[in-house]
Amino acid sequence: MDEESLLLSLELASGSGQGLSPDRRASLLTSLMLVKRDYRFDRVLFWGRILGLVADYYIAQGLSEDQLAPRKTLYSLNCMEWSLLPPATEEMEMQTSVVKGRFVGDPSHEYEHTELQKVNEGEKVFEEEVVVQIKEETRLVSIIDQIDKAVAVIPRGALFKTPFGPIRVNRTFEGLSSSEAKKLSSYFHFREPVELKNKTLLEKADLDPSLDFMDSLEHDIPKGPGAELRLGRERPQCAGE
Numbered sequence: 498m499d500e501e502s503l504l505l506s507l508e509l510a511s512g513s514g515q516g517l518s519p520d521r522r523a524s525l526l527t528s529l530m531l532v533k534r535d536y537r538f539d540r541v542l543f544w545g546r547i548l549g550l551v552a553d554y555y556i557a558q559g560l561s562e563d564q565l566a567p568r569k570t571l572y573s574l575n576c577m578e579w580s581l582l583p584p585a586t587e588e589m590e591m592q593t594s595v596v597k598g599r600f601v602g603d604p605s606h607e608y609e610h611t612e613l614q615k616v617n618e619g620e621k622v623f624e625e626e627v628v629v630q631i632k633e634e635t636r637l638v639s640i641i642d643q644i645d646k647a648v649a650v651i652p653r654g655a656l657f658k659t660p661f662g663p664i665r666v667n668r669t670f671e672g673l674s675s676s677e678a679k680k681l682s683s684y685f686h687f688r689e690p691v692e693l694k695n696k697t698l699l700e701k702a703d704l705d706p707s708l709d710f711m712d713s714l715e716h717d718i719p720k721g722p723g724a725e726l727r728l729g730r731e732r733p734q735c736a737g738e
Contacts, residue, residue, distance in 0.1 A: 525543065525576040533559070540564075549603075555576050589635055595631075607632055607633070610629045612626070649686065652672070655670050684714045693710070
């Protein structure tokens with residue numbers, strides 16, 4: 498949610514039953530404007546809220562003039578005071594993958610995980626149990642990054658690539674038509690392209706380089722047990738069904 502249309506977006510999202518109180522909305526709008534000014538962001542997006550046992554994390558992201566440049570992520574526990582999170586790393590993802598369950602709501606909270614590590618003593622090698630402590634702030638960074646990579650989506654035409662390379666907001670974009678909104682090809686992953694770089698020149702022939710510079714959702718393969726994607730067709734029946 499862009500800070501410029503935040504109140505309207507929150508109002509539309511409140512239909513899910515997870516809205517914010519009027520006080521929270523007012524605090525959020527004011528504080529995000531200050532974050533934009535103080536950090537000199539081109540845009541500030543309200544990413545969402547992660548529920549915790551004792552407190553909730555409110556997440557915001559700041560974008561530079563180049564919309565696909567690495568985003569800065571901040572969190573707040575009260576919608577007024579914001580703290581900048583460090584960039585996510587693969588090491589963080591591996592470290593926090595063992596942590597399960599809900600967030601506590603305390604960035605300084607430490608999870609404890611016992612793992613086996615190999616220890617060398619002379620010519621002997623044996624395994625020893627070691628208690629590893631993982632801060633909740635590190636887990637927060639990793640979870641936000643994983644969610645962004647998996648489901649951060651933007652409609653085709655909302656951004657455009659300039660002849661000199663930087664990605665800009667398309668101020669003339671007014672939304673997708675009803676027919677285009679139903680197509681997966683009308684949406685892109687809001688991140689640096691991965692699959693696009695592997696396409697051949699023939700596959701790229703029909704793409705508009707100013708608009709089609711990110712990975713389309715059209716060729717995504719659902720992951721997880723029982724994942725099934727229906728694109729307007731019923732799943733073929735198997736014998737015996």
